[in-house]
Amino acid sequence: xxxxxxxKSTWVSLIIVTVVWLNYFIRIRPALFDxxxxxLESIGLFVGAVVVLVVMQIIGQIIAVSTSRxxxxxxxxxDKSIASKAGNISGWVLSFLVVTVGGYALFIDxxxxxxxxxxxxxxxxxxxxxxxxxxxxxRRGW
Amino acid sequence: MNSSISNEIRKLRFEHSExxxxxxxxxxxxxxxxxxxxxxxxYSPSLEAAFKIAEVFSVPLEExxxxxxxx
Numbered sequence: 001x002x003x004x005x006x007x008k009s010t011w012v013s014l015i016i017v018t019v020v021w022l023n024y025f026i027r028i029r030p031a032l033f034d035x036x037x038x039x040l041e042s043i044g045l046f047v048g049a050v051v052v053l054v055v056m057q058i059i060g061q062i063i064a065v066s067t068s069r070x071x072x073x074x075x076x077x078x079d080k081s082i083a084s085k086a087g088n089i090s091g092w093v094l095s096f097l098v099v100t101v102g103g104y105a106l107f108i109d110x111x112x113x114x115x116x117x118x119x120x121x122x123x124x125x126x127x128x129x130x131x132x133x134x135x136x137x138x139r140r141g142w
Numbered sequence: 143m144n145s146s147i148s149n150e151i152r153k154l155r156f157e158h159s160e161x162x163x164x165x166x167x168x169x170x171x172x173x174x175x176x177x178x179x180x181x182x183x184x185y186s187p188s189l190e191a192a193f194k195i196a197e198v199f200s201v202p203l204e205e206x207x208x209x210x211x212x213x
Contacts, residue, residue, distance in 0.1 A: 004175040070173060077188050078176040139174075141184025 004017035006067035006079055007138050014131035016053065021124045024049040031117050042113050046120075086092045090130035097122035149207045154199045170194040199208050 003011070027045055027073040037045075053093070092101035101118045104110075155161040161183070169172045170191055179185035181193075187195070196203045 002175065002178070004173060007175075070175075075171055076172045076176050077191060078179060078185050079170070141179060141182075 003068075003136070005064060005071040005073070006075070008064040008068055009061060010131050010134045010138075012064050013057065014135065016056045016129065017124065017127055017131070020053045020056065021121075025117075025124075026123060028117055030056055031113055032121070033114070035115065041112055042117070067105055076088035077132065082134055084131045085137060090126045090134055093129045094122060094126035097125060144190050147154055147186050148183065148210060149180065150208075151177070151195065151206060154201065154206065158168055159174050166195070166198060169198045 024045060025032070028037060028042060031042055098119065101115065101122055104118070105115050151166070153165060155163070163177045164174045166202060167177045170177075171194070172187075173193060176185060176187075180187050192207055196206045199206065
C-alpha cells in the first residue's frame with residue numbers, strides 16, 4: 001500500500017489517540033455517570049493520559065517521518081482540501097456533541113468532573129472522526 | 143463517488159519518455175500520491191494544476207482532461 005507521509009501521520013495519530021483515550025475513559029467510566037471518581041484522581045488520570053499521548057505522538061511521528069521519502073514536502077492542494085473537508089465535518093460533530101452535553105448539564109444536576117469528562121469525550125470523538133475521514137478521503141476520494 | 147472527468151495522463155506520461163508520476167508531480171508542484179489520485183479519477187485537480195499538467199505535456203487542456211455529462 002502506497003501511503004503518503006500525511007496518511008502515515010494520520011494513521012499514527014488515529015491509533016494513538018484511540019488507544020490512549022480509550023484506556024483513559026475505561027478507567028474514568030464511573031466519573032462519566034455518577035462522579036464517583038474524585039477531582040484529584042480524575043486530574044491525575046487526565047495528566048497521565050496527556051503525557052503518554054504527547055510522548056507516543058512524538059515517537060510515532062518520528063517513525064512516520066523516518067519511513068517516508070516525502071515527509072519534507074509541503075501540503076499540496078489535495079492535502080489541504082482533504083484537511084479542510086475532514087476538519088469541517090469534525091467541527092460539526094464536535095458542535096453537536098458539545099451542545100448535547102450542554103443541554104444534559106442544564107437539566108441534570110451533575111458535578112463539574114462529570115461535565116468535564118463528557119466534554120473531553122466529545123473532543124476525542126470529533127478528533128477521531130477527523131482522522132478517520134481524512135484517511136477515507138485519501139483512499140477513496142470524493 | 144468517481145469524478146465525471148476522465149483523463150489521459152497515464153497515456154501522455156508514457157508518450158513523453160515514460161515520465162514517472164514523481165517527475166510529473168515535481169513538475170507541477172503536487173505530491174506523487176496526488177498525481178496517482180488524479181490518474182485514477184479519485185481527485186479532480188484545480189484549474190491551475192490542470193493547466194500546468196497540460197503545459198508539461200505541451201498539449202491543449204482538452205487532450206488531458208475530458209468532461210462527461212452523466213445521464
